[in-house]
Amino acid sequence: MKRKTIFLRNLLLAVTVLTFLMGVQMSSYVAAAEATSYIPTWKEYTESGQPSATWNDVANAMDALLDAGKAIYASGDADGARKNVNDAYYGYYETTGFERQTMGFIGGGQPDGAAV
Numbered sequence: 303m304k305r306k307t308i309f310l311r312n313l314l315l316a317v318t319v320l321t322f323l324m325g326v327q328m329s330s331y332v333a334a335a336e337a338t339s340y341i342p343t344w345k346e347y348t349e350s351g352q353p354s355a356t357w358n359d360v361a362n363a364m365d366a367l368l369d370a371g372k373a374i375y376a377s378g379d380a381d382g383a384r385k386n387v388n389d390a391y392y393g394y395y396e397t398t399g400f401e402r403q404t405m406g407f408i409g410g411g412q413p414d415g416a417a418v
Contacts, residue, residue: 340370340386343393357403364394 341347347363348354354363371386395401 340367340389342389344397347394357400360394360398360400364390364400367394 341350341352341363344354344360344363352363353359367386367390371383371390374386375383
């Protein structure tokens with residue numbers, strides 16, 4: 303009887319430890335998935351109800367997008383990271399007018415300093 307009690311106690315302890323470890327591992331998978339999920343175009347971003355009224359909103363959206371690209375690259379997916387950067391450039395930077403605003407600011411009215 304005592305052996306059976308020790309066996310059950312050890313089994314319960316093992317199940318508890320494994321459940322805890324699986325939870326820790328699962329939470330890291332969820333965090334990685336959240337870090338790499340993003341909205342690829344500005345149109346989809348605005349349609350999803352995200353803030354989009356100011357240039358800061360555009361910059362914040364692009365920042366989140368590029369952070370996702372960094373996480374994708376860190377996971378070993380270079381092609382996915384390249385697609386992410388292309389989405390940031392073509393889907394946000396160019397389509398929102400952010401590029402024109404940036405180049406106008408950098409150029410400072412000097413036509414040879416920036417291509418607008």
